[in-house]
Amino acid sequence: MNALAATNRNFRQAARILGLDSKIEKSLLIPFREIKVECTIPKDDGTLVSYVGFRVQHDNARGPMKGGIRYHHEVELDEVNALAQLMTWKTAVANIPYGGAKGGIGCTPKDLSMSELERLTRVFTQKIHDLIGINTDVPAPDMGTNAQTMAWILDEYSKFHGHSPAIVTGKPIDLGGSLGREAATGRGAVYATEALLAEYGKNIKDLTFAIQGFGNVGAWAGKIIHERGGKVIAVSDITGAIKNPNGLDIPALLSHREKTGKLTDFTGGDVMNSDELLTHECDVLIPCALGGVLNRENADHVKANFIIEAANHPTDPDADEILSKKGVVILPDIYANAGGVTVSYFEWVQNIQGFMWDEEKVNAELKKYMTRAFHNLKSMCHSHNCNLRMGAFTLGVNRVARATQLRGWEA
């Protein structure tokens, strides 16, 4: 089942639990707008190359649509649609005044030079600039993009609309980015983990963790878990995987990766097969890379007791069923990785106010939002006798449905 079918299925189940009116159900499923653009750029060697870019704006009942832009060779419309829909429920779960959107370009960023990436980002922005806006759709980083990508979008957009720092979030601090945004998704996932573990009388410092993906989200989550005394015993990225049953020294691993560009050859651990990371013996598994990595093939072999979905859609519905039968507790993506968009909201607010918060305030507010959202979703689980994923979906869908109903239907 692809990501869109799986997301639609979860939505429909939540709609059924909530007893949603069929008109509302239908309107919430259909995206507001799908944008597909051809981005042709000259490569550094003078040849022309074209890439397909997407921006899907799913829903704006609760506010401007919000979501990242992904650069990855597997980007395609259905997946962007699923990710945009997940953003709608995520911003509602976090209770921030946004709808949902997502974008992406089908490319392999590592194969492009910095100037090629800049040209591609500028052409993409030229093609969508009149469909995004501070009060309509505000992009941010996702896989394969970062603060520099947001700086280029800001610059290109500002050529058409005047200086507009609030058009993107996750931008460099020097251009109005928020302190704490870079770490926010990883940090938020750790706050989420703490809230969940507290329910079981457990603490990060007594547990072992395996992390798939060591980019923005995975590296920050690993660093913060390490600071809290948790043992990160296995980590992987596209270059390979490394393990140490006594806990990896995460700051040392990060500086090794910075120097060598890979995780392997790190003297503080042993190389392992990347495919084994998800089924490695550990207490908590944190997928921080692609979608659909937990599936029918590997779910039964997962040994973790808890899965924190820091990635978007890492667990497909088959795996969801298998894992739940095994008693594995899954903290769903639309809550677990909401820390990024929550601090994006703080960044947007700071840009609009023209005022900068200090990092302690950002982190304290993030913790407040993540903890409150956890209690809100738990209370949906109790009211509807459902698991955490359905608790999060019913919470998000109910808030969006209420906003839709209040705004009314008449054209």
Ligand SMILES: NC(=O)C1=CN([C@@H]2O[C@H](COP(=O)(O)OP(=O)(O)OC[C@H]3O[C@@H](n4cnc5c(N)ncnc54)[C@H](OP(=O)(O)O)[C@@H]3O)[C@@H](O)[C@H]2O)C=CC1
């Ligand atoms: N950035 C954000 O604020 C948010 C991100 N997310 C989600 O978190 C996930 C990660 O995003 P982010 O950290 O920003 O992306 P990055 O591009 O910064 O990092 C992705 C990481 O995943 C690794 N990776 C890619 N494919 C594989 C694979 N097959 N096996 C193991 N590792 C792999 C990459 O390796 P390498 O570097 O070697 O290519 C990299 O370490 C995505 O699902 C994203 O949608 C969710 C909410 C917010």
Ligand SMILES: O=C(O)CCC(=O)C(=O)O
């Ligand atoms: O920060 C944002 O606006 C969105 C981040 C994102 O793409 C996500 O939460 O999946």
